[in-house]
Amino acid sequence: MTGYHQLLFFFSALGAFNGFLLSIYFAVNAKKKHFANYFLSLLLLVLSVRIVKSVFFYFNPNVSNVFIQIGLSACALIGPFLFLYLKSYTTNEKINWVKHILPYAFIVTVLGVVYPYFENNNLWVRWIINGIYAQWFIYIAFSFKYIRPIVKKIKEKESLKKIDVWFLSIYLGIAFIWLAYAVATYTSYIVGALSFSFILYLVILLFIFRNSKESTFLIEKERYKNKEIDKETMALIDQKLSIIIEKELFLNSNFSLEDASKELKVTKHLLSQYVNEVLGKSFSNLIKDYRIEKAKRLLETEKNYTIESLGYDSGFNSKSTFFTAFKKNTGLTPAEYQKAHSK
Template sequence: MTDSNQLLFFLSALGAFNGFILSLYFAVNAKKKIFADYFLSLLLLVLSIRIIKSVFFYFNPGLSNVFIQIGLSACVLIGPFLFLYLKSSTGEKQNWAKHVIPYLIAITVLGVFYPYVEHQAFWSCWIVNAIYLQWFIYIILSLKYIRPIVQKIKEKESLKKIDIWFLSIYLGVAFIWLAYTSARYTSYIVGALSFTFILYLIVLLLIFRSRNESTFFEEKEKYKNKEIDAEMLDLIGQKLSIIIEKELYLNPDFSLEEAAKELKVTKHILSQYVNEILGKSFSNLIKEYRIEKAKRLLETEKNFTIESLGYDSGFSSKSTFFTAFKKITGLTPAEYQKSYSI
């Protein structure tokens, strides 16, 4: 093995080994025993099994066919464990068995009656493609739990550390899927190297979060021991009306920083007021102002398209307007307008 190949082997194998260690960490040594930890642990475990198979197969093509079958079979649970991890982290109720047991039974039956050692062509042509398709479907299904984070990015809202964590896990698994499905055009070892890179990114996030003394699923109390005095509460309550009077929210890029500057208060105090006193985020507050404006326009303006009224209300896109309007009012803009034209 040449020096470059030795380095390649070391980097890719080290990632798989560390994946096993992290899997054990989340299963046993996490600070908080939260059920989502176990799905993350299992996700890292099946990824590590898949990666270690790739590493040894790349550097040892004569690898036992049984080991190859185990590595490929592990892929069938990567997508489900990603989905279950993200879903359980939101607190949603779920039936994990229906996302795991059927696939375990199916891959076991295939392994027994159509073992890789005797049906390599069948596995390569059909089973592997079906596994990657199933993996991709779960990546799409998992997008539901990443969409709120993407929305925050679109609206230039600050991300919490936990948001960055979930986004990193999701994109990491998606990138590994892409690396394997495109391996025929690049190199078979790219998937293993991708896992190593993503794993160390996860380790850096782990260290970062540990240094800030917060667990993986709990943000520190943002405003603990920093109460706003009564005089400041009254002042901000009065000043918030400036945003409505001047219709500052009609600017699609209107931000917390700009609001704080306009109201002559610190960004932190304004954020704390909106979060603690009003019980919502700043972006949601601005959405509500825009929806109220849109409702007035929908009631009075009949000669303009609904989409244009959304832009006139401060929304930057049609989809954002329609989604926010339905969420806040329970009606689509068209349904709302129709109710005022009867």
């Protein structure tokens, strides 16, 4: 083995090893924080099994066929675990993990027993493996539903929370690894180093976010669980929110949840929960709505200012953000709205 291949083997194997370690970490962490971390743990486990299979098959084609079969079969669970992990964090629905895991585990097990890889190599290469990769892709497509809000934030040039970066990294990492395996016939079969990059990135994110209240281990949805706001508190917060409008605090383009909580003398946790659960929107979108209402009034009354300047006067920090948000909210561009409502 040349120096280049030794280096490639080292980093590829190290990626798989890191995957196993992270799998154990999240399995242990799940007991203390969030059940969804079990799905993340199992996702990293089956992904690492697949990586190990690739590494050893690439550097030793004579490796046991049973080992190859196990590695290929693990792919059938990567997509489902990705889907379950993202869904469990972003919805309040009860997760029926059984229907997403047991059928595939049963099918690949039966296929492995009835049609073992070492006796039915052509069947596996032509049909079973392609079927597993197709199923993996379908779950990646289904999982995009839970990533769409993050993509929407990017399109609207909103700042991403650390938890958004975490979920997007996991999703894109899994999708990229799927693509690498899917086109392995045309490129190189060894994607262990590629997978290692993904695992290493997760490790880096893990250390960066480990003390963050927005991290994947202390996500807001978990903090809200089983903590309903009583009617008296809801009425009080509703009354306090009017202060933001009366004082036009939203005109500050950097106005944040933390600023609001200090001004209203309400904890960030409670204010965020109220806006999310009662008003059905994020705090940033609430402030955006206030700014649009301000912009409407200015567009209806001010004639001697440019539309762009009115956007800045409404609290928006850029022309593109203003135009995009206004069109989405009203169905009209600021210019069209001004023309239709000019007095």
